[in-house]
Amino acid sequence: MLRMTDRATMKAVTFQGYGPPETLAIRDVPLPMPGVGEVRVQVHASTVTRTDTATMRGHPFFARAATGFCRPKMPTPGIDFAGIIDALGAGVTGFAPGDRVFGLSPDSYGTHAEHLCLRADAAIAPVPAGLRFDQAVVGEGAWYAHGTTSQLDPGQRCLIYGASGGIGTAAVQLAKLRGAEVTAVVGARHLDLAAQLGADRVVNYEAEDFTALGQTFDLVFDAVGKTSWFACRPLLTPDAIFAATDLGPGWSNVLLGAWFARSARPRVQIPFPKDASGFVRSLGGLLAEGRFRGVFDRRYPFDDVVEAFRYVETGQKTGIVGLTVRPEEATGGDGAG
């Protein structure tokens, strides 16, 4: 049996100050022990996301209220995880050692490590049968997308700008699952992908002015932080929502959001998703039924984590970038990704 006094260690990505990818290093750190009500997961797969790169940089500055002003409070990044439960704290029911699980750690991060402890009632769910760990780490972008697409009603018209990124690829699928009619705006290299994800109409922003489609939408979602409410005004019905992942030029999304908050229906939003645990459970169901799939750009081995952060920072990834913490033999996964 493992005891605290064994001084066991694990490998974890750590950063001791904010900065570029070179700030990151894989170090030996104490193996975490699950507390009351917690499980410990032996992590096999994670992702590197734009949230991870922003956390590494400490940008935007106000976000340091959560992550630490002068130095990171949470020294190991990473939000998505999939792996095997290898220890239980006191009082845990519903999970057993050996369970294959996936989920999110949006508050304390720490998934870029060989092990992770989190509450058993947190955002954690069984990996759907037939899915490899590296196919199950699809939650972070989907959760952010859900914060916006969950506002759609069946039959509503929705435009997703930047539908090729981690959030955008999820948003197209989740909007379709809500019964919306989806127009996806992407660059030329992603036209086929957007159609395969279910978009009813695909627009190439490199060849066409997407703000001059001659059509209006109930929801316009800037899923990549590259447009603005001002540019999209011709697309908006009088009651439309303009939602964005980013602050907007000159913090316009924040300022307009505050301005419109006086109205009955806030019209400019940076939706922050809630209820990660409920979302992960429902995502597990969608994955199991084959109604949602992660779009994977590439996967990096754990030792190449700095390279992975560098690539994600280019803003050019398609969907998700995986991080393989502990390689898994193929287990008859469904071939997604």
Ligand SMILES: NC(=O)c1ccc[n+]([C@@H]2O[C@H](COP(=O)([O-])OP(=O)(O)OC[C@H]3O[C@@H](n4cnc5c(N)ncnc54)[C@H](OP(=O)(O)O)[C@@H]3O)[C@@H](O)[C@H]2O)c1
């Ligand atoms: N609100 C939050 O809490 C939160 C959380 C996470 C992320 N974010 C933000 O959300 C945004 C999206 O994150 P993500 O991970 O989904 O992004 P991402 O995966 O890095 O997005 C990259 C994709 O965007 C496309 N793209 C680049 N420039 C574009 C443009 N001008 N117009 C349309 N598409 C363009 C790229 O393809 P092409 O260049 O070929 O078009 C690429 O496929 C980021 O800005 C991030 O900072 C916010």
